[in-house]
Amino acid sequence: MRARSNQLHAFNATFMAALTTFHTLHRQMERLRADAASPLPGLLYPWFGQASAALELDDGPARTALEAGETLRRLEAMRPELARGLDEARETLLAMPHDETQRIEFDTASELLLRFVDEMLAFTSVYHGLKQRNPRQVEALAYSPRTPSAIALASGARAALTLLALSLAWYWLAWPSALGAVLLATIFCGLASSSPRPTVMVKQILIGFAVGTPLAYVCAFMVLSQAGSFPPLVLAMAPFLALGCYLKCLPKTAGIGSGVALVIAQAVDPQNMMRYDAAAFFNDGIARLLGLALAALFFVLVLPEHTMGSRRHIAAVLWREARATCRAALPHLKQRFGNRVRDLLNQLNAAPGPRDDPARQATVSQAVTLLELGLAIVDLREQEAEAHASVRQPLRDAVAALDGYFAAPDETTRRSALAVLRAGGPRIRERQAVALPDEAARLKRMLATLHLIHTSLLDALPDTGEHHAA
Numbered sequence: 001m002r003a004r005s006n007q008l009h010a011f012n013a014t015f016m017a018a019l020t021t022f023h024t025l026h027r028q029m030e031r032l033r034a035d036a037a038s039p040l041p042g043l044l045y046p047w048f049g050q051a052s053a054a055l056e057l058d059d060g061p062a063r064t065a066l067e068a069g070e071t072l073r074r075l076e077a078m079r080p081e082l083a084r085g086l087d088e089a090r091e092t093l094l095a096m097p098h099d100e101t102q103r104i105e106f107d108t109a110s111e112l113l114l115r116f117v118d119e120m121l122a123f124t125s126v127y128h129g130l131k132q133r134n135p136r137q138v139e140a141l142a143y144s145p146r147t148p149s150a151i152a153l154a155s156g157a158r159a160a161l162t163l164l165a166l167s168l169a170w171y172w173l174a175w176p177s178a179l180g181a182v183l184l185a186t187i188f189c190g191l192a193s194s195s196p197r198p199t200v201m202v203k204q205i206l207i208g209f210a211v212g213t214p215l216a217y218v219c220a221f222m223v224l225s226q227a228g229s230f231p232p233l234v235l236a237m238a239p240f241l242a243l244g245c246y247l248k249c250l251p252k253t254a255g256i257g258s259g260v261a262l263v264i265a266q267a268v269d270p271q272n273m274m275r276y277d278a279a280a281f282f283n284d285g286i287a288r289l290l291g292l293a294l295a296a297l298f299f300v301l302v303l304p305e306h307t308m309g310s311r312r313h314i315a316a317v318l319w320r321e322a323r324a325t326c327r328a329a330l331p332h333l334k335q336r337f338g339n340r341v342r343d344l345l346n347q348l349n350a351a352p353g354p355r356d357d358p359a360r361q362a363t364v365s366q367a368v369t370l371l372e373l374g375l376a377i378v379d380l381r382e383q384e385a386e387a388h389a390s391v392r393q394p395l396r397d398a399v400a401a402l403d404g405y406f407a408a409p410d411e412t413t414r415r416s417a418l419a420v421l422r423a424g425g426p427r428i429r430e431r432q433a434v435a436l437p438d439e440a441a442r443l444k445r446m447l448a449t450l451h452l453i454h455t456s457l458l459d460a461l462p463d464t465g466e467h468h469a470a
Contacts, residue, residue: 007130013335014123020338021119024372024452025112031455032105039096040106043089044113047082051117054078062124065131072124079117086110104425108448108455146321146340147347148313154306155193162189162298166291177280177287184291189298196309196351199299201255206292208244208259213285215240215260216267221276224268233270240264263288309351314344315363318370323406325374326399330385334378341371369456376453377402383446388439391431391446394424398450405457414457421454 029048032040054074055061062068093106163186170178188205192198223236241264247257267285299307306313321340325333345367353360377399384395401420405413425447432443 007126010126011123011130014119014126016338016342017335018116018119018123020371020375021112021116023368024375025109025116027372028105028109028112028452028455032109038102038105039093039098040102040109043093043106044109047085047089047110047113050078050082050085051113054117055120062127065127065129068124068128069131072121072128075117075121075124079121082117083114086114104447104451107444108451111445111448112452144336144339145343146317147308148310148317148344150313151193151306151308151310154303155190158193158298158302158306159186159189161302162186162295166294175283175287177283180284180287181291181294184288185295185298188292188295192295192299194308196307196347198307199296202292202296202299204253204255205259205262206289206296208247208256208261209263209288209292210259211256212240212244212260212263213267213289215243216264216285217278217281219264220268220281221278224270224274225276237264237268237270309347311348311351311360311363314348315366318344318363318367319406319409322370322374322377323403325377325381326403326406330378330381334375337374337378338371341367341374373402373453373456376449376456380446380449380453383442383449386442387446388431388435391428391443394427395446398424398453402453418454418457421450421457424450 029041029044032038032044054077055071057067057070062071090103090106090110093103163182166178166182166185170182188202192201195201219237219240224233227233227236241261244257244259244261244264247253247260250257263285266288267281318341321337321344325337328336345364348360348363348367380395381399384392384399387395397420398417401413401417405417407413428443428447428450432440432447435443
C-alpha cells in the first residue's frame with residue numbers, strides 16, 4: 001500500500017514537472033516566433049514534431065497505464081536521436097549568418113526540449129508502473145501547500161474573537177442552550193475559513209439547519225417514538241438522512257444538504273433511553289440557528305478581506321516564495337516551490353469574482369512569470385555547486401541581484417538584475433572556450449539558464465529595447 005501511495009505521489013510530481021517545463025518551452029517558442037526573420041523556428045520545428053510523434057500512438061495519446069508502456073519505449077528510442085539532431089541543427093545555425101543572441105536562444109530552446117522529453121520519460125515510466133502488480137519503489141515527496149500567513153492568522157483571530165464574544169454573551173444571558181450557539185459559531189468560523197466563499201458556505205449550512213430542524217422534530221417526536229428496536233430506528237432515520245445526502249450530491253445545494261444531515265444527527269440524538277423534551281428541542285434549535293447566523297456575521301465584520309483566494313495576499317506571497325528560491329536550502333526546493341505556487345494559483349482560481357478581471361489576470365500572469373523565474377534560479381544554484389571557481393562568482397552575483405529584485409520589485413532593482421545577468425555571460429563564455437567537452441556542455445546549460453531568467457525579466461517590462469543576456 002505504501003509503494004502504491006508513493007507511486008501516486010510520484011505520478012503527480014512528475015506530471016507537474018513536465019507540465020511546468022512544457023509551459024516554459026511554449027513561452028520560449030512564442031518569443032522565437034515573434035521574430036518573423038529568425039531561422040530558429042525552422043531549425044527546431046522538425047525536432048518538436050519528432051517529440052510529438054513519440055507521444056502519439058496509432059489512435060492518439062496513451063489513455064491507460066498499459067498503453068503508456070508503448071509510449072515509454074518510443075520515447076526511450078527517440079531521446080538519443082533527438083539529442084543528435086539538435087546538435088546537428090546547432091551546427092547548421094553556426095554555419096549560417098547569425099548573431100550571439102540567436103545562438104543562445106537556440107541553446108535555451110533545445111535545452112528546454114530535452115528537459116521536457118526527460119521529464120515525460122520519468123512521468124510515463126511512473127504511469128506505466130501503476131499497471132504492474134508489484135510496483136517498483138519510487139521516492140516521492142509529499143505535496144507542499146501554501147497559505148498566506150496573514151489569512152491563517154486572521155482565521156485564528158476571527159475564531160478566537162468569536163469564542164470570546166459569544167462566551168461573554170452566554171455568561172451574561174444565563175441561557176443554557178447558548179452553549180450550542182457558541183460552539184457552532186466558533187467551529188464554523190474555523191471550518192469556513194478554508195473556503196474562498198466563507199459567508200456563502202455558512203449561509204448554506206444555516207439554510208440546511210433551518211430546513212432540517214422541523215424534519216428532525218418530525219423524525220424524533222413522531223416517527224422515532226414508534227420504534228422499539230434497532231431496525232425500526234434505522235428505517236425511521238434513513239429517509240431524513242437520505243434527503244440530506246441527496247442534497248449534498250448537488251453542487252448548488254451541497255451546503256444545504258450538509259446542514260440537513262448535521263442537524264438530523266445532532267438534534268435527534270438516538271440513545272438507549274430516549275428523552276422527549278420539546279421545549280429543550282426548540283431552545284437548542286434556536287441556539288443552533290443563532291450560532292450559524294453569528295458565524296456569518298463575524299465573517300462580514302471581522303477582517304472580511306482576509307479570506308482564502310484574496311488576490312492581494314496571494315500576490316504578496318508569490319513574491320516571497322520567489323525570493324525563497326534565492327535563499328532556501330536546495331534539497332527538494334524545486335518541487336516545494338512549484339507546489340506552493342500552484343497551490344496559490346488554485347486558491348486564486350477558486351476565489352469569487354469574474355475570471356476576466358484585469359487585476360486577477362495580471363496576478364495570474366505574474367505568478368506564471370515568477371514560477372518560471374524561480375525554477376530557473378533553482379537550476380542556476382544547482383549548476384553553481386558544480387561550476388568551476390572562475391564562474392561561481394557571476395552566478396552568485398546574479399542570484400543576489402535577483403534576491404534584491406524580489407525583495408523590492410521596482411524598476412531600479414529589475415534593471416540592476418538585468419545588468420548583472422548580462423555581465424555574467426561573457427565571463428562564462430571565456431571559461432567555455434577553454435573547457436573540456438563535459439564542462440563545456442554544463443556551461444552551455446548555464447548560459448541557457450541565465451538567458452531564460454533574463455528573458456523572463458524582460459517579458460515583465462515594457463519594450464524598452466533592452467539587449468538579451470549572455
